[in-house]
Amino acid sequence: MTDVILTLNAGSSSLKFSLFRIGSAAWLTPVLQGEVETGGIATHFQATDQAGATLADEQWPDGKFDQWLGKTIGWVEAHIGTDRLVAVGHRVVHGGPEHDRPERVTPELLLALERLKPLAPLHEPHNLVPILAIAASRPDLPQVACFDTAFHHGMPVVATRFALPRDYEAAGIRRYGFHGLSYEYIANRLHEAAPDLARGRIIAAHLGNGASLCAMRDGRSVDTTMGFTALDGLVMGTRCGAIDPGVILYLQQQRGLSPAEIQDLLYKRSGLLGVSGGISSDMRILLASADARAREAIELFVYRIGRDIGALASSLGGLDGLVFTAGIGAHSPEIRALVCARLGWLGVVIDPEANRRSDLVISAASSRVQVRVMPTDEEAMIARHTLAAIRGADGAARLPAA
Numbered sequence: 001m002t003d004v005i006l007t008l009n010a011g012s013s014s015l016k017f018s019l020f021r022i023g024s025a026a027w028l029t030p031v032l033q034g035e036v037e038t039g040g041i042a043t044h045f046q047a048t049d050q051a052g053a054t055l056a057d058e059q060w061p062d063g064k065f066d067q068w069l070g071k072t073i074g075w076v077e078a079h080i081g082t083d084r085l086v087a088v089g090h091r092v093v094h095g096g097p098e099h100d101r102p103e104r105v106t107p108e109l110l111l112a113l114e115r116l117k118p119l120a121p122l123h124e125p126h127n128l129v130p131i132l133a134i135a136a137s138r139p140d141l142p143q144v145a146c147f148d149t150a151f152h153h154g155m156p157v158v159a160t161r162f163a164l165p166r167d168y169e170a171a172g173i174r175r176y177g178f179h180g181l182s183y184e185y186i187a188n189r190l191h192e193a194a195p196d197l198a199r200g201r202i203i204a205a206h207l208g209n210g211a212s213l214c215a216m217r218d219g220r221s222v223d224t225t226m227g228f229t230a231l232d233g234l235v236m237g238t239r240c241g242a243i244d245p246g247v248i249l250y251l252q253q254q255r256g257l258s259p260a261e262i263q264d265l266l267y268k269r270s271g272l273l274g275v276s277g278g279i280s281s282d283m284r285i286l287l288a289s290a291d292a293r294a295r296e297a298i299e300l301f302v303y304r305i306g307r308d309i310g311a312l313a314s315s316l317g318g319l320d321g322l323v324f325t326a327g328i329g330a331h332s333p334e335i336r337a338l339v340c341a342r343l344g345w346l347g348v349v350i351d352p353e354a355n356r357r358s359d360l361v362i363s364a365a366s367s368r369v370q371v372r373v374m375p376t377d378e379e380a381m382i383a384r385h386t387l388a389a390i391r392g393a394d395g396a397a398r399l400p401a402a
Helices: 065-080 106-113 124-137 150-154 166-170 179-191 245-253 259-268 271-275 283-288 292-316 324-329 333-341 354-358 379-392
Strands: 003-010 014-022 028-040 042-049 054-061 083-090 143-147 201-207 211-217 220-224 319-324 370-373
Touching: 003 065, 003 124, 003 379, 014 143, 014 201, 014 379, 028 054, 028 065, 028 292, 028 379, 042 065, 042 106, 054 065, 065 124, 065 271, 083 124, 106 124, 106 259, 124 143, 150 179, 150 220, 166 220, 179 201, 179 211, 179 220, 179 379, 201 292, 201 324, 211 292, 245 259, 271 292, 283 292, 283 333, 283 370, 292 333, 324 333, 333 354, 333 370
Parallel strands: 003 083, 083 143, 201 319, 319 370
Antiparallel strands: 003 014, 014 028, 028 042, 042 054, 201 211, 211 220
């Protein structure tokens, strides 16, 4: 019998899951991964093993989240056979000002996370649903909450502060930063692959449907583009990114939009989708489109990345390395080339063929900045933290082999 850990990443209409086997010396071996996605009429369940072979590809009658959560956990437990599920780790987007590391789920923690829902209204409620469901159905099964904000807790205070009266800061209104599990994974992998570079001044670009940048020195977050919410910073698939707060006042006062309508506009109808005139939020579709509006959406996406990389290089006092990760960052040579073309003033020069192949290092020999492509693995970080939490020895768990 081998112990296994399940990781869950719940969204508004999807649930991603992965299973890891705990080996000797706390090695974590990925076993399978999958996703449940609801389309309103039917729910699509799919799972693959680590080699990519299909284990399940099913359509379920659409139902409530707790129904397909229960079916998913039932499928996982049936699949693991004689192995023993010893814990479940969860991605929780917002940990607020107090939760700066992964924590075992307790009734007290659940109460604290309920109070954080207004800070991440489109993420936090969905993150908590599977935690609550498992706590009700399997109260003896340990659960661990892993916060996307935790990695950024070490940022200098000046990088976290808004220019608001101090009583608002005391109430928790500050810059938190997100995508922390992804950046933590990149920092760990970079330390293994290029330790000298990892100790230097690095900007990691997590570019996907959600997008942000993180400035790191010696593997620690120094500054980042997302702030109080995951709405801030870069242009994203459907999110606007940084915007003049006066626009919000104008929309409310002059256009008569309600808070709910503004939330829907900024989170769901803006970004690449909005600028492209509704063509798509998917970068692959925009890159293939001949429509001028698609090109303009790409141009704005790249422009803002280049501008904010310049700002974060200032926070670092220079730049030694640039790492592209996540869906767009790791898989789109076109976007990487466009971004790097704007960074020549920083000494960034890429090798076009290495970039086309998505090599681990895509910078040219003449580049003053080393440019890398590194797929991220938030689930591996969740599994690592979960194992450390249930064994009571932080750092005991080891990441799976890349």
